[in-house]
Structures are given as C-alpha cells and as structure tokens.
Amino acid sequence: MVLFLFLTLVCNCICDIATAQGDFWGPVCGISGNYTHNSPYNQDLDNVLYTLTGTNNGFGFYNSTSGQVIATALCRGDVDPEKCRRCVDDATRKLIPLCSNQIEAVGWYDHCFLKYSNRSFDYRIDAMVVGYNRNNVSTASYDQWNRTVVKLLEALRSEAASGGQLRKYASGNMTAPGLSPVYGYVQCTPDLSATDCDDCLARATAVSRLYDRRLGLGIFTPSCVLRYENYSGFNSTWYPASVVTNQSGERRQKRNRQAKLSNDLTDEREEDNTGDGHLFDLSSIQVATNNFSAGNKLGEGGFGPVYKGELKDGRAIAVKRLCSHSGQGVKEFKTEVELIIKLQHKNLVRLLGYCVQGTERLLIYEFMANNSLETFLFDPNKCKELDWAKRANIVIGIAKGLRYLHEDSRLKIVHRDMKASNILLDADMNSKISDFGTAKIFGGDQMEARTNRVVGTYGYMAPEYVMGGLFSTKSDVYSFGVVLLEILSGQRNKRLCLDGEPQNFLSTAWCLWKENKGVEFVDRCLLHNYPIDEALRWINIALLCVQEDPQDRPTMSTVVFMLEDRWSAKLPAPSEPLLSFARFMSVFEPQLYYARFAAALGQMTSTDEESTHRQVI
Template sequence: MVKKSTQEWETVWVQPSNECERYGACGSNAICTVVQDGKAKCTCMKDEWNAGNRSQGCVRNPPLDCQVNKTGDGFLSIPNVKWPDFSYWVSGVTDEYGCMNTCRQNCSCGAYVYMTQLTGCLHWGNELMDVYQFQAGGYALNLKLPASELAGSHIAVWKIAAIASAVVLFVLLACLFLWWKRGRNIKVHRSWRRSRRSSTRSQQSAGMLDISHSIPFDDETEDGKNHELKVLSLDRIKAATGSFSESNKLGEGGFGPVYMGTLPGGEEVAVKRLCKNSGQGHEEFKNEVILIAKLQHRNLVRLLACCIQGEEKILVYEYMPNKSLDAFIFNPEKRGLLDWRTRFDIIEGIARGLLYLHRDSRLRIVHRDLKASNILLDTDMNPKISDFGMARIFGGDENQFNTNRVVGTFGYMSPEYAMEGIFSVKSDVYSFGVLILEIITGKRAVSFHGQQESLNIAGYAWQQWNEDKGEDMIDPLIKPSCSIRQVLRCIHIALLCVQDHAQERPDVPAVILMLSSDSSSLPMPRAPTLMLRGRALESSKSSENERSHSIGTVSMTQLHGR
C-alpha cells in the first residue's frame, strides 16, 4: 500500500511465503519440505527414485509390478502432506479396502486416499505433482509401490486386505448356506452368480471415474456403444468437422479451438480439440469428461462423446447455435438483441445451474472458472454452463479447499482464491456476481481498470450504487425494456455476491430466492476493501484466455472512505 507520509509503496503482504508454496517446486514424484529461511528441500518419495536433478522431479525405480502381476503392488503411507494435484474421485467405493484394491488393479493409479467424511475414494496417476510435507497437520497419502520396495512395517496393509477378504468370503458363504437351507442351493447359487456378474458390470459402467471401465480410451475403439458415453474415433471426428476445416471453426477456447461438426445421423455438434500445448493435460481432460458425463441439467452443457487417440484429446458437445454469452453482451452489434427480460432469464438460468452443481447433483462441484465465455446459449437463449476442466469435487462435509495452483480468469476470481488459493462454493458465487454486473452493464469485468478510482467492475458498481447512481450503470440498450427497480435490485444482489469475505456472501439458494422476490428486503453490502491490481490484472486484460496462474507476488491495496 502507499504510505501517506512519503507517498512510497510499502509491501504489506507477499505470496508465496516460502518456496514450497510455489507450484511444482520439486517436480513430480518428489516431496517438498521447508528448511531455513523458507528454502525448499526436495526429496524423492523413495531414495531409489533419484533422477539427478531433483528440481525436475523423480522417476519410479523399479517400476510398479502392476504390468505383470496386479496383486504384486502394495502401499506406503506418507503422513502430514498436502495431497498432489489432479486427483480423481472413484464412485461406487464404500470402504478403504475397496479404494485400495481398485488402485492396485489399475496400472495407471499411483496413489490413493480414502476418507469417509471428506472425500470418499480419491486416486492419482503415476506422476504425483506438488506434494508439500508439513511439520504437523495435513493428510496422509498412500503411495503405491512394488512389493520389493515395501518395508516390513507395511506388511500390515496386506494383513488388513487378507482379513477383509476373509470377512467378505465368510459373509458370502453364510448367504449360500442360508439359501441351501431353503432348498434352493444350486439353482439360487447360479442365479446369484449371474446377478453378481451383472451387478459388477453395472458398477463398472457407473463408476465413470475409473476410466478403464466406463470410458474405454482405446485407439482401436470405434464407438464404445456399450458404455454411457460414446467414444468416437479420430477418423469420425475428422469426417464430422471436414478435417477441422477453418470454415467450421466456431471460436478459440481456453484450451484450444472449437469446431462445428455434423455426425452421420445429421446431428450438429460442437467439437473441442485440445491443443497439445494448451496446459490441459490428461488428468484435466479426464476430469472434464467425467464431470460432464455425470451431470444432467438443462442449464449445463451436455457432453455427447469424446475421443482420445495418440496425442489427440477431443470433446464432443451438443451444438449451441448462439455460441457464448460474451459474443452478445460485449459485441456492440449484437448487444441490442438481448433485452432485459432475456438477460434476466439468463441470470436466473445460470443460478439454477450453479444450484445443481453446489447442492442438487450427486456430486458437489465448484466450477472455478465461471465467466461469460463459458456460458453457452441455445436456440432459445437458454444459458448452459460449460468448460469443467478446472472444476473440483467436494466430498462429505468438506466446505473449502486450499491449493497452490490458482486457475481461472482474473476479474472473476474471489479475493481469497486469487491471494490465498482458498476456494469453495462461495468462490463461484463471487464469479456469478461479476457475471450479473457484466450482463447489466454490457462491459467486461476488467474494462474498468484505471477508470476513476475503480480497480474492477465490483469496485465501480459499489461506487455508483453507493452514490445513488446505479441507474447510470445500466446498458442504455436495455433501459426501454427494463424495470429500473428490478435491475437495481439485481445490482444490489450482485454486490452481495462480490463481498470480500466469503462468509458474507449469500449461497446460491439464497440468491435464487432474492432474484425471485421483489418484496423481500436485502442486507446492505459492504464496500470492497481488497482489490487486485498491477501485473496480474493487466495480464488478464491482455489475455482473457489464459487459464492457469501460479500464485506469484501480488500487491494489495486498501481503499479508505473519504
């Protein structure tokens, strides 16, 4: 901030506070610990994995036994760590033994965690990135190792597995005995075996986070007709898009271009082709596929198929003829096509989609990148939330998460996420508040930088509203069609959504109630006190498509009322 006495800048807050908080400080398969003066000490998860330059990560040595014998691998518990990035949730698993066993049988699984009240069953791939070990606290991570690397103290894991297997076997034998007592032993036993096989196949099909079962990422697969999600070959995708013809290009997303395509039956689709250097790796790709395939709501984009062949990673969505919201509200020629009634319906539709993500779906999901370009519009201008590559699943009673890898778009990011890496459902609420203000004003969130004393659209909106100039914010093109009272109420709701502190923001059910009622009184919003400014905001202004930012050095400005 600026000292009044000298008018010089004084640093009051710096992030990261130590080298281990820098994303991927030690590379993959390594553990970062803090030593004197905040320096990072990098050690391989096993000494034998040393690859020479530990800042570049470590390599498994020897490799896992899974390729030869799926029962030959075991697990080493590593305590007091921040879990690696890019976990994926495994459905249909109800206990630790099931979580451990599915990881052991999956050659792509390098670690697992099972926590009943928080996450359920989480798996990671073989590249474990950004593991930070604390002196105390944190969580335990179960690292997958070949039997030859396991110390004697870890034979207990195998004992637990053996005991659990014995218990399961005992229960099954008891069931068989009871059926035999009823005179149905052979006939019912065969029926039971058939039903068990059918149940197992159903669980494998439903457990879509276990990619090897539900989404057969196989280069030889043509259509994957026996699965919930179609898997198309690259040849099919090329035929649908005219070999990714420039004339079929709809736009450029955060991770790559999007093309219009036509499937053999005549169905029009949007094909998202991820760039090889887009920043979205295999884990993010699986994340988006899995999330969207599981989510079904009229205000969420529908995923129809996917393709992974060689280095190509492609998603096939339902086609949205009106493209994205930003193509209308920030386009002087198209902005007038959205009257106030349509804009209000879009606001309500986005809120309903968020309600489903946060509360009503089987999974509790934080989107983390809600913005105008990720809101697609169908033929009737109904909004659909898209782009789930950066979304995170919350389990059980988990309310917030902390990460050293901040992803998203500045201008839409809540202060606690941008500055501390803490995100929750209230982070999406902040982004939604920014979206409301953009829809009402017809201006981008970052276009206010440098205007008067405002640093972003939230600061500008509060200043105008606080000075009874809220009506001046309204896009002139919608004034003839709008109820000024209703628009000002929406501005008020948006200001509540963009409060600095997450606990002061309403949740989505409360927002929907506020939007649907014109008579209920609203609490007074506080003035924004913490804003991002400087290089971070400028980078957002110049490149809105940038998707991933490590937490760097950020300045903090305090606003004082006059």
C-alpha cells in the first residue's frame, strides 16, 4: 500500500534551489492516519525525537526507535557535526507543527532531512520532492550538457552505493568542452544495502530526466538524495577527527566545528524557554517526596541531598535539593538549569524542571531506577551483576554522552566532575551523565580556560587542572580514562589493592599493561568471562586518556571510534601517567604511602618542592 503521495514542488514553490538554503522543503505528511494528543503514539514520538540527536553514528546518520515510532535523520556528507546536529534539531522542531497529528512525515533542509513513521520507509514507493533551478540550458548546449550530467550521476551513484555501512555519499564535478562544469552529489541512508542504494538513486536519476532542460535539479526522497548544479556548492566528504592523519587538518576541522559557537550562545538563550513550562510548584514537590522524608532520600550529592518522588501523573522523579550553605549559589543553580534543559541526548540525565521558592532551590530530574554506577561497581555483591556486556554498554554510553557535550551539542561544554557517582543507570542499565553544577560553557574558538577555584574530585581531576586550574575538554577525557579504568578493574582509584597491598591506581594500570599483564588488572567479579583482547585494548584506550600532556589525549570522538573497534590502525602506545591525585593518606598510613612510592617520587623531574607536594596529595 502506498502511504505517501508522489509530490512535485514546482517553480513557484522552489523557484531557485540555489537561493533556498535555509528553506524546509516539503514537508510530505503521510496519508495513513492521525494520532491524538497524549496518545501512546504521541508520547512515543516525543520520546524518539528527544533522543534522536544523541544517536549520531559519527557520520551524520541518526536512527532511533521508541515504542511504535521509528525516526531517522541524515545530514549531507560534507556537513560538519555541529552544523549537522543543529540542522537535525531544527528539523525535529519544524516537522511536527507542519504535519500536526500526522502519524508519518518527512521534510528536507539543504543540509539534512528528517522522517518518522510507525513503519519502515520503502525507498521504492515513498515520498519524493523535486526542486529545480529556474534557468534552462540553451538549445545549442542541451545534448552535450545532458550527456555530461548523466555521466556524472552514474559515476557518483556507483561510488555512493559502495560506500559501506557508515556512509553512502559521493560528490564531484565533470566538464564538457566549451561548457561550464556540472557539480553534483548523491547520497543514500547508510542502512540501505548497496543494491538498494543503487536502485534508489537510479529511480531518482530517471525522474531527473523529466527536467533535463534545467541547469540545476534536486531529487529528495526519504532514502536517497540526488542533486546537481552549474556552480560549486558541494564539498568533499567530512571525516571525523579520528581518521584525519594530518594534524593541521584535524585542527582546521575542529575550528570549522567551532566557528559558530559564539553566535550559538546567543541564539540558544533566545530559543530555549526556561520559564513556566519547566517550573514546578514547591507544594507539589513536597507531596511527591513526602515532604523530603528520610525514607525518600536517595543519597547526598555535591551540593545537597537527592530525593525520590512521584508526581500526580505517576511519573517517578529525582529531586535535587540544593543546600543554602552548599557552595552552589544562584550562579551555579542557573548554570545547571540553563545547561541541562538545552541538552538532549540519551546518555545525559534529563532535567524535567526546577523550583525556586523562598530559600528552596530544587532541580527535578527523571528518575534513574538503578542509582549510580558507583553503587554497583564497588559493591562486592552487586558488581557481579555488571557482566562484560553491561560494562561495555555503560562505557560506550558515557563516551557518547561526553562526545555530545564536547562536539555535538549546541554549546561546547566541559563537565569538570566526571566520576562513577555522577554516572546514573536507568532500568535497563543504560548510563547517563548527571550533575552539571560545575560545568563550563566554551564559546567561539576557545580551547581552554583557567580558574582559581578548582572544583571536582581528587583522583578524577587532570594534573593540569589540580596544579594550575587549567581545564578543557581534555580534562574531561582524563576523568573518563580514570572512570574506564575503574570499570575495568572494579576498584576505586583511591583504594586500589592487589594481593591485599595498596597500589597507586594509574601507575599500576600502566605497569601491568606495559608488562603484558593487563589481565591482572581486570575485575575478578567478571570471573574471566570476558573478551580478553577487548579488555586489554580498553586498558590501552584508558591510558591514552590519562596521559600527562592534554595534547596527547584523544578527543571523545576518537575515543568512541576506538572503543567501537572502528579504529583501523594499531592503537598508539600511551606514555606513563603521573601518579594518581587521589588522597591515599586518608586511607593508608602516610609512612606506608611514602615508603611504597618514594622511588616513584624521586623520578619526578620537577625541582619545585611545593609543586611536587601538590602532585601527590
């Protein structure tokens, strides 16, 4: 059954696609029926679009499912991650109002398109939008121009179809004697097979021949796109930083991704509403938490206690009650509210709203049924529930959440307090990053910042941050490396013991890895029921993250590629990390500590006694 109508947008709708870069083309709304407000489908659609921007496969393809709804978005292959994410985010806001209460819809921007439905789209029968240039080819050039167009599209179609499971995109140009060049690109969603991609593009090419007198043409379907023009407007493929071999090229890509961050800061403050839609009444929260009773208390955070509650509609919530003497003032409170309401990713804890009334300042989050990673990882009984598959899912979730904060979110954000207790677990043991009270926004080309107020947790903080107040995204990478080593070993970075003897956490991990004894570092709760090669590779990755020089640490995009084993080259060898900054003296006798690590301290190159002292506290 054909559920979408074939649609052609004629000249008075898209007169000149060259000037319609910011236009939303379509939309095409399905004919398979409507949904009602607050119905299960409505809720599933809200959920799937909320999580969609956190599902980027690293190459601009987004795919998410929630209940009845399947949503997919695809960015043009030459679009950088920040522009890609913003395009998809804009499309999620634009499409629902344009296709109000429609079960399925699809719409296109120049840089991306979005589709959702209660079924899988069939590239052979679904929607198509045609946009064309208002200018025609001259009669004298017609034959030669069209032969060149067909030849270019055939070459690009073949290249895109063979593009692999991550991306199917090709762009290029071709020139016929005496004519201006033809520039074009073609692209398929990467979930199509090579055969289906080729077929989809062949069908689009056949339609394009109905408009063969146009100097420019775009064929847009929910599964593939074809476009050509008589001017240059399509770039070569964008690659993630991890596959760039030229260091200057990596810096250039990074600058491109950050180019509009200053403007984004202003834009987002205007677009996002932190008003009544997110404001909770104090009395309703008091009822939900049984007036903040001890029985509802989940734990104590860095800025105050956290309580479990239940709203009148049955939703379970977690309420963070900020202490007036906690050190988190109005500034930090506003930071957390403004940040988290803007952030949308499946690996970040979702902030439902807030309450400011009298002296009370409350943050209302979605409830995480399994509390924090810390409660499982370091418990001698609960740790057995964390088999390798669960740990791997948790690790990759944390990594993708951080990648979103650093590279794919509307703002470039440094968390500054990444640790096991700030990783929460939902009912399915999916990891979500929480506690943004100390987070910092970076804008424009800013790469790092310095502060006189060092906040965070010893053992997880990077050396340049502890000793000099210098922080950046690479500080979070360091903290992630520590958390990854804790997940692998099952031990706290402050209390590592091997054979009953206290050890320095990072030094021990590095030495065992260096001596090819990494399996001795792996948590015995796993009972050797884990892929040894993968565990050793992950130790290698963690040690790359905790290297002393921030420039030597990988980006979180690179970390994700390495974790998912998409890094084709051999992993680099990490340099030896500095001693952990955990406070061993609060756990062990100082004499025992200094006796064990005196030799290591003697090897430090610093001659500044104060500096040396600060490295070991």
